[in-house]
Amino acid sequence: MNNGVWCLGVNINVSIRTNTYSKMKKNIIYLLLLSVNIIYGQETKNETNTHAGEFSFGARTTGSLFSSSGNYLGIGAGGQIRYRVDEKLNTEWFGDWMATDVGGLGQRHDAHIGESMIIYPGKQSGRKNSFTPYVIGGFCGDYTIIETNLYFDAGQNEYLKVSKDRWSFATQLGLGTHYNITEKFDVSFTAQYMIHFGSDIDADILTDNNGQKYLQIHQGKENALEGHLLFTISANFVIVDFRKNK
Amino acid sequence: MKKSIIIILFLPLVLSAQNSERFIGEGLFSGKGTLAFGMPTAYKATNMYVSGNLEYYAENDVSFRGGLYIFLGTSGADTKHTFSKNSACLFGYFYHLKTNNHLDPYIGLQPGISWSQLKAPENLLNEPYPYRISGYPPSINPLASVTMGINYYASKFTHLFFEVSYVNGMHLSDTPAISLSELKIAFGFGFNIWALKKK
Numbered sequence: 024m025n026n027g028v029w030c031l032g033v034n035i036n037v038s039i040r041t042n043t044y045s046k047m048k049k050n051i052i053y054l055l056l057l058s059v060n061i062i063y064g065q066e067t068k069n070e071t072n073t074h075a076g077e078f079s080f081g082a083r084t085t086g087s088l089f090s091s092s093g094n095y096l097g098i099g100a101g102g103q104i105r106y107r108v109d110e111k112l113n114t115e116w117f118g119d120w121m122a123t124d125v126g127g128l129g130q131r132h133d134a135h136i137g138e139s140m141i142i143y144p145g146k147q148s149g150r151k152n153s154f155t156p157y158v159i160g161g162f163c164g165d166y167t168i169i170e171t172n173l174y175f176d177a178g179q180n181e182y183l184k185v186s187k188d189r190w191s192f193a194t195q196l197g198l199g200t201h202y203n204i205t206e207k208f209d210v211s212f213t214a215q216y217m218i219h220f221g222s223d224i225d226a227d228i229l230t231d232n233n234g235q236k237y238l239q240i241h242q243g244k245e246n247a248l249e250g251h252l253l254f255t256i257s258a259n260f261v262i263v264d265f266r267k268n269k
Numbered sequence: 270m271k272k273s274i275i276i277i278l279f280l281p282l283v284l285s286a287q288n289s290e291r292f293i294g295e296g297l298f299s300g301k302g303t304l305a306f307g308m309p310t311a312y313k314a315t316n317m318y319v320s321g322n323l324e325y326y327a328e329n330d331v332s333f334r335g336g337l338y339i340f341l342g343t344s345g346a347d348t349k350h351t352f353s354k355n356s357a358c359l360f361g362y363f364y365h366l367k368t369n370n371h372l373d374p375y376i377g378l379q380p381g382i383s384w385s386q387l388k389a390p391e392n393l394l395n396e397p398y399p400y401r402i403s404g405y406p407p408s409i410n411p412l413a414s415v416t417m418g419i420n421y422y423a424s425k426f427t428h429l430f431f432e433v434s435y436v437n438g439m440h441l442s443d444t445p446a447i448s449l450s451e452l453k454i455a456f457g458f459g460f461n462i463w464a465l466k467k468k
Contacts, residue, residue: 082379098413098438100380100411122448130446173443182398204330204364208364210378
């Protein structure tokens, strides 16, 4: 629309300077006025073809690797909603729950709830049968609990099951790509590194005097940083396009 | 006479070609209910389930589905530690490949949760630690799954289906983790109604 107004202004000035051709001037002004409408119409069409305003709902599976509890793969389930602010910027609001078997001796559960911004550096995005790469980053709140299986504690001379938990904040950054199967439906692949800031919690596998392995959980009083790698695959469908009719 | 026979022989093909229209589409609401079988990948056994799901076709090629596998029992297990509970709830999206008939092949991703519990042995004293002192608590754990299958929409209200799912997960409690991963096979009968008028 702005382009159209600009064209009109420039050409009216030209027509004032050439006042000897009054008839021609009239025609030119009519044409220009008409062209504004045409240009405006084209702009409107482009806007309705953008992905801005799209609201989608997705289901996601997340794998977690390389936490301070060891290099064990955790599998998670969750969901997400996305609201696309404009053609280059999307927002993702997610919830995840991951469970990890720690060496057959204990378990770790992580729950994430947070928000990420998705930035599309490429020219085209969201076209059918095409990949749309993106950079993703954001923050989240996190709850972690590490539990041992039942193990023999020589100090207390009995079988125990120990658990420790913490709340923390985290920030994440990564890369990913959508693959649009249809205009409204995409499958997204994302790899992110997430750093938690909260009380230190981790677990080590130790061996007792009888040669039995067990899990020892440490929880420090001071805050510490802990990072882990997340891989997410999600399927997302655009439920509503809030800007479609504008 | 020869020409008439040829025309009659080719008539079914012509009629079939005229019938080449995709049956499924946006607005179709369907459900399935059947028995399902599971083959664990970590040990030899057959798990049995009652399974059911509801599915809505949000557009011609995409549907959202939520479903349950309710555990009935295990047979033929070659492991000591089998489950007394092993039910699952899965939800996710499916992509339906384009066809020009009543067949509807599909593939889907479904995360979910399991509700599982190991069966307590009859004589705990024969069990090694920690199984001897475990309380065998029930446990809820996340699952990941991928499903492939095919529907045949026989009429406006019913369809037949066959599908295979690979489900990945772990049963975590107070004893060493046990894999919940298995191939689930289900086939049978489903119903369908058009929630929106077919375009």
